[in-house]
Amino acid sequence: MLAPRSTVGSKGMSQVPSSQAVGTVYIVGSGPGALDLLTLRAARLIGEADAIVYDHLIAEGVLDLARPDAEKIYAGKQSSKHAVPQNELNRLLVRLARAGHNVVRLKGGDPFVFGRGGEEIETLVESGIPFEVVPGVTAAAGCAAYAGIPLTHREHAQAVAFATGHLKDGTINLDWPSLARPRLTVVFYMGVGGLAEICRQMIAHGLPPDHPAAVVQNGTTKRQRVLTADLATLPAKVEAAGIRSPALIIVGTVVRLQQKLSWFRPSSSHDFHREA
Template sequence: MQLYPLFADLSDRPVLVVGGGDVAARKTSMLLKAGAKITVGAPVLGPQLREWVQQGRIAYLPGAYQSAWLDGVWLVIAATRSRPLNARIAAEGHALQRWVNVVDDPALSSFQVPALIDRSPLLVAISSGGAAPMLARRLRERIESLLDPALGSLLQLAQRYRSRIRARYADLGVRRRFYDWLHDDIVLASLRASQPARAEQQLVAALDDYQEPKQQGSVVLVGAGPGDPGLLTLRALRALNEADVILHDALISEEILDLARRDATRISVGKRGGGTHTPQPSIHALLLEHAKAGRRVVRLKGGDPFVFGRGGEELEFLRTHGIAYEVVPGITAAVACAAYTGVPLTHRDHAHSVRLVTAHCQHSVDDLDWAELAREKQTLAIYMGVGQLEKLTQQLIAHGRRAATPFVLVENGSLPQQRTLTGTLGELPTLAARHAIGAPAMLILGEVAAHAEVAHWYGELLSNPSHQAIPAPRHLADAA
């Protein structure tokens, strides 16, 4: 082990930073968070350092470095652009037994500043000993995604009640199980939901209970996004890594499921036309069964749980049965498919609003307000409409939408096999049939769809030699 890891208490202790640029400002920012008493020395200060001086948060020594600056300080950061000057600061600091860090120069340093994950009072530090700082930063990013932001608040709460917890649970094994419950159960969920008073009440209630705390089941409705694992939110990833049971839709990819906790039970509750179909009451029954058994359940849905995902029905069911729940939103298909084809859903010249529409069956199509949908200056994002393209086209044109209105039809949006079909409304059914577009596919209709002709960037753009390219908006055509 090259370096001895330690966490230094610098609160109100004098620290010197030599240098006035952006690097010195970044180091000063971290030292301010640690409560250090900071003096910055440099001929000139950058705007951020000047602001902190004016606010009285740091002291300033103007001019070139002087050896006397080292008097009385505990720690030194050398952040100048001159290696000879940095070497001089390091040598003089070491002679006075000061801890010295020379930025990006481990050979001159007596300590390294690690890549840090801050969930105060929890700190996770990663160091490569200066050999590979970029690797340390990448590891920090990966670990960061797994640590709940509410952990800091949880530890602060546990710290306040530490003596009471020790008195209440004198047996070490029982106390350990209590802390396992505290770190994993309803208290953390309440803090995650920004309800600190409720979290404290739950902790106090558990301390007053003469029974050992029992694991309570819960459900998290998680939006998995359109399919690309890279579009999962950090909170969704954490939920997958905490799950005991995952109830997932048919369109959830193996790449996303592979990110989940390895020993979690996976249950497919897919709904696909013409194939296996899990009725909604059966899904409700599974949620209730596993939550009542004390398990942490993730209901993993494609897109967003509250956009044509029946998330509202499932949440209402959970609330009725007294099951604790959370909702983690996901990127819905309309937003993802538009982004992956370079199409803005709104545009000040072409679309003042967006309508999200589902057309998965004849019944849903018949219930649509066609006069409203046919209005100009709006974008239609139509989910599950591949089987109804003929009817959609007929009704929109019959109610006044121009046959020349541009469309984008995106199959397998955000996935490697994405295909993007462009054209005009009047030829939509013919072009979709010619290219054998199948589900899942998102239809985006409106003037903004013309942007795909010049701004498309992902997957295959299907060419249609039989029709003339849709004119792109003027500013895009000029840029091209």
């Protein structure tokens, strides 16, 4: 059993009274995959935590930053296969904090961009648990940058939209008219399984079949793969290439810049933590 420790930093804005015996839950984003894209604050909190409840898509090597005696609990989610159901996970965070532990709830990307951070915090607020949120580089920004695809560009896109390719009920029932617009970059999270339907709907709601689109798999890491095509041909090319999750779909004419602006060479990337 871990011994209670004092909380690190200021209390979260939960607007509930905190007890000295109650730990703090830190909802932490680990970024898009590369360890050196982790924020300094996130790294410090991970190194000081009593318990770390972590997801599937966290930066490789990030758990090596934890204390040797820290409790590590896997709560990953893969294609509807949840190691710990969300409601049970929420209660776990409450139990750990009430036992006096400082808890890092470690997520891939950013906790508030398709990371269910808001759902978990609602439970913490209702239970009177102090919390803080530590933003992370969201996958859309990180993966697009490493793929050489600017999300906005004065000659291509004056707006960007993030959309989920997998709703809570398993459908892809999105506001397609608002997404299928010119001069807009749309990034679909968790959408590779429904790629054919996403491309079909974007064409059906007004975009031409030759509208540029791309898929970025394992972005920012040594396993990164980038495939560019158009809405009509992307699903078949992705299937032929064997691309699977984790991957992002980027739709927009900014994709035309990828070959010109590509800079990241996965084969020559390195892990700063292991070389330090």
